[in-house]
Amino acid sequence: MTAQNEDVPSEAVACELLDKIIVKQLHLMEEKMRCELNIESNIKNGSIHLAKSRYIMGQSSVSTTRLPTESSSDFSASTKCETIEEDGLKVMKVIENDAEDTVNPLRWFGVLVPQNMHKAKSIFQNTINYVVECVNVQMQLQTNLKLIEMLKQYINSEKVTAA
Amino acid sequence: MAMHALANRGKLISVIGDEDTCVGFLLGGIGEINKNRHPNFMVVDKNTPVSEIEECFKRFVKRDDIDIILINQNIAELIRHAIDAHHAPVPAVLEIPSKDHPYDASKDSILRRAKGMFNPEDLVR
Numbered sequence: 001m002t003a004q005n006e007d008v009p010s011e012a013v014a015c016e017l018l019d020k021i022i023v024k025q026l027h028l029m030e031e032k033m034r035c036e037l038n039i040e041s042n043i044k045n046g047s048i049h050l051a052k053s054r055y056i057m058g059q060s061s062v063s064t065t066r067l068p069t070e071s072s073s074d075f076s077a078s079t080k081c082e083t084i085e086e087d088g089l090k091v092m093k094v095i096e097n098d099a100e101d102t103v104n105p106l107r108w109f110g111v112l113v114p115q116n117m118h119k120a121k122s123i124f125q126n127t128i129n130y131v132v133e134c135v136n137v138q139m140q141l142q143t144n145l146k147l148i149e150m151l152k153q154y155i156n157s158e159k160v161t162a163a
Numbered sequence: 164m165a166m167h168a169l170a171n172r173g174k175l176i177s178v179i180g181d182e183d184t185c186v187g188f189l190l191g192g193i194g195e196i197n198k199n200r201h202p203n204f205m206v207v208d209k210n211t212p213v214s215e216i217e218e219c220f221k222r223f224v225k226r227d228d229i230d231i232i233l234i235n236q237n238i239a240e241l242i243r244h245a246i247d248a249h250h251a252p253v254p255a256v257l258e259i260p261s262k263d264h265p266y267d268a269s270k271d272s273i274l275r276r277a278k279g280m281f282n283p284e285d286l287v288r
Contacts, residue, residue, distance in 0.1 A: 022281070029277055033268050040260040047183045047262040064182050064206045067189060068196055077203070078192035080173030081230050083253075092230065092255075095173045105190045117190075124191035128176065135231055135255045138273050142252050148280050 011158040018151045025144045028137055035134035042127040049120035056114045066108045078102040079125070081132055091136050094129055174230035177203040177223045177254075179216065181261050184235055203229060207238050217242045224254060232256045236271070237264040246272050 054062040068075070076099045081092045106113050106121060176193040178185055185206045188194075195203050203226075205219045220242055223232050236258045239246050249256055260266035268274050 025277060025280070029274060032271075032274065033266075036260065036266045036268070036271075040266050043184065043187065043260060044262050046187045050183055050186060062186065064185065067186065067204075067206070068194070068202070070196070070200045070202065072196055074196045074198055074200065077175055077195035079176070080193075081176055082173045083230065097173060102192075105192060105194065120187060121190040124187040128188070128191050128193065131176070131231065131233060131257060131259070135257055138255055138257060139252050141273055141277055142250075145277060145280060 011155055011162070014151055014155050014158065018148065018155065021144055021147055021151070025141065025148065028141045028144065032134060032137045032141065035130055035137060038130045039127055039134065042123055042130060046120045046123040046127065049116040049123065052116040053109075053114050053120065056116070057110070062109060062117070068108065074101070075103045076101045078105075079128055081135075090139065092132050092139075094132050175203045175226075175228050176231040176233065177226075177229045178233040179205045179207060179219060179223070179238055180233065180235040180259075181238075181263070182206055182208065184233075184259070184261050188233065197228070201226075207235070213241050217245050220245055224249060224251075224256075226254075229254050233259050235259060235261045235264065236266060237261060239272070240270060243272070 050062055060066075076097055078097050080095050080097050082095045083090055083092050085091075106117060109117060175195055176188075178188045178193065180188070185204050189204060193203070197203075201222075203223070205216070207216055216238060220232070220234070223229050230253055232254050234246075234256065239256075239258045246256055246258075256272070258266075258271050
């Protein structure tokens with residue numbers, strides 16, 4: 001066997017690697033479902049507080065009619081996400097935007113809003129963290145999908161050469 | 164210039180969803196209307212045409228200031244072909260449940276793609 005051939009991983013090594021990635025993939029799938037369920041319970045919880053605010057303030061007071069439209073003045077998001085590299089992996093994290101043109105979304109619904117509105121705001125802010133966590137898991141799932149595809153192709157080509 | 168770059172760091176999270184999802188996430192602070200008066204959110208109700216949702220989704224995908232697109236799973240079902248055709252990792256498209264429609268893993272594009280990899284014929288050799 002030449003030195004060049006020794007560098008090329010054997011089919012057995014590739015299969016072992018494929019097994020490891022598939023196990024990791026299963027864990028990631030479970031993790032994604034867990035994140036989605038967290039998001040679901042948060043959204044339901046937040047929606048209850050929005051409904052309570054609606055009951056207190058009136059039907060149209062907490063609705064899309066209060067949201068800014070294309071004719072509103074421009075403003076920046078106060079919560080954004082940033083991609084950083086952690087242990088060789090690209091991950092997203094939530095950051096607070098410290099630009100001057102951010103707005104307090106509660107002001108769209110009035111000056112004195114009920115306590116439930118504040119609660120809904122903090123619940124949805126927390127949900128954004130779960131969302132970014134879920135996106136990170138999803139990105140790893142996509143990376144692994146590509147790896148699995150590549151390894152399968154490699155193993156198949158090895159089989160053809162062996163035959 | 165450095166201050167401007169610092170203030171503009173980070174990318175947006177956009178949302179396509181029903182009234183409560185949009186109101187909630189905008190309360191959370193992700194909403195923005197940029198200098199060109201383009202919002203990063205779309206409220207979908209029962210009268211919104213599917214073509215409009217698809218157009219908005221494609222617009223969000225093209226925008227380079229958006230890193231995450233949140234979409235309610237029941238709305239994602241209406242434009243499934245467009246979501247399945249999106250393979251790029253960024254912007255990440257995340258299907259989220261809504262208060263009326265619980266999360267269904269069997270409908271999620273990414274999970275379906277991941278499950279497709281576990282074809283028994285491919286794995287048992």
